[in-house]
Amino acid sequence: MEPLNPASQTDRLAAILERLKAKGLRLTPQRLAIVKAVLAHPGHPTVEQIHREILNDYPTTSLATVYKTVALLKAEGEILELGFGEQGSRYDGLRPRPHPHMICSRCGEILDLELDDLDDIVARFAASTGYAVDSHRFDVFGVCPRCRESG
Amino acid sequence: MEPLNPASQTDRLAAILERLKAKGLRLTPQRLAIVKAVLAHPGHPTVEQIHREILNDYPTTSLATVYKTVALLKAEGEILELGFGEQGSRYDGLRPRPHPHMICSRCGEILDLELDDLDDIVARFAASTGYAVDSHRFDVFGVCPRCRESG
DNA sequence: ATAAATGCAAAGACTTTGCAGGTAC
DNA sequence: GTACCTGCAAAGTCTTTGCATTTAT
Numbered sequence: 001m002e003p004l005n006p007a008s009q010t011d012r013l014a015a016i017l018e019r020l021k022a023k024g025l026r027l028t029p030q031r032l033a034i035v036k037a038v039l040a041h042p043g044h045p046t047v048e049q050i051h052r053e054i055l056n057d058y059p060t061t062s063l064a065t066v067y068k069t070v071a072l073l074k075a076e077g078e079i080l081e082l083g084f085g086e087q088g089s090r091y092d093g094l095r096p097r098p099h100p101h102m103i104c105s106r107c108g109e110i111l112d113l114e115l116d117d118l119d120d121i122v123a124r125f126a127a128s129t130g131y132a133v134d135s136h137r138f139d140v141f142g143v144c145p146r147c148r149e150s151g
Numbered sequence: 152m153e154p155l156n157p158a159s160q161t162d163r164l165a166a167i168l169e170r171l172k173a174k175g176l177r178l179t180p181q182r183l184a185i186v187k188a189v190l191a192h193p194g195h196p197t198v199e200q201i202h203r204e205i206l207n208d209y210p211t212t213s214l215a216t217v218y219k220t221v222a223l224l225k226a227e228g229e230i231l232e233l234g235f236g237e238q239g240s241r242y243d244g245l246r247p248r249p250h251p252h253m254i255c256s257r258c259g260e261i262l263d264l265e266l267d268d269l270d271d272i273v274a275r276f277a278a279s280t281g282y283a284v285d286s287h288r289f290d291v292f293g294v295c296p297r298c299r300e301s302g
Numbered sequence: 303a304t305a306a307a308t309g310c311a312a313a314g315a316c317t318t319t320g321c322a323g324g325t326a327c
Numbered sequence: 328g329t330a331c332c333t334g335c336a337a338a339g340t341c342t343t344t345g346c347a348t349t350t351a352t
Binding site for chain 2: 102113122131141
């Protein structure tokens with residue numbers, strides 16, 4: 001996985017805002033803050049986490065707005081819903097292209113994995129089933145080394 | 152995917168009951184009915200569906216018991232929690248070994264997919280991360296041919 | 303100006319839990 | 328007989344929705 005330098009994130013932020021504006025969507029301060037928070041988050045935040053981070057800058061933002069905005073961003077293809085987790089769905093705004101994850105079922109840590117063949121595999125599935133494929137999800141569950149030691 | 156003949160399902164039912172008994176768990180009529188229903192179900196039933204099917208034979212079985220039993224069977228490794236779906240988690244009692252799924256986001260249809268390399272891929276992930284892997288989940292989302300025509 | 307977005311609170315869907323009574327062993 | 332299981336209802340989470348108010352354009 002290529003390193004994510006700040007410059008590319010700034011570009012991506014601008015590009016996202018551009019696309020939203022082009023579709024006639026309004027760039028409210030809340031939306032701006034949410035997009036920024038998702039992009040800046042190194043991991044795979046829940047809606048709760050996004051909300052908490054935003055409250056620093058925009059203390060009046062409601063959880064409902066975060067839910068609505070996250071759903072919007074997902075519908076627009078700007079972020080990825082990972083969809084697992086005991087405390088709600090997790091989102092990934094860094095790499096909207098799906099990629100495999102390794103998830104610790106003890107502490108919840110999530111690592112990004114690399115699988116070059118993935119697109120080919122999915123394309124083969126699409127061909128054999130006749131489905132028009134939109135996305136996919138590949139998650140591996142286990143116990144991370146740290147939890148194994150302390151467990 | 153090899154065809155599932157009735158004989159192998161009967162064997163599997165007996166084997167599951169055997170293992171549960173060996174662990175000192177009680178074989179109540181409700182549990183028996185739930186295991187049977189999960190094994191007999193050709194698809195990937197939700198807890199609601201399992202409950203509805205059981206009500207024919209054991210009309211007093213509560214939803215809570217189905218939840219508890221399904222959690223038990225999952226913990227014992229006898230069934231697989233697929234974990235997606237708008238109306239609750241889905242379960243697979245036919246092949247507790249994880250396998251990829253193709254899911255229609257329009258009508259909810261779920262196909263089982265075949266990927267021979269999957270165990271190797273997961274083993275490689277385990278090796279590179281140091282995780283002790285328990286299970287995995289590989290779901291592909293799209294629109295099935297039927298929905299595409301009528302859409 | 304006005305159509306769209308926010309925030310609040312209430313409702314919804316799925317799941318878990320506590321406990322009294324029942325039951326497999 | 329006893330530890331375990333069931334069923335009920337209540338509570339818990341996460342998420343969505345309706346509507347009056349605010350706001351980006």
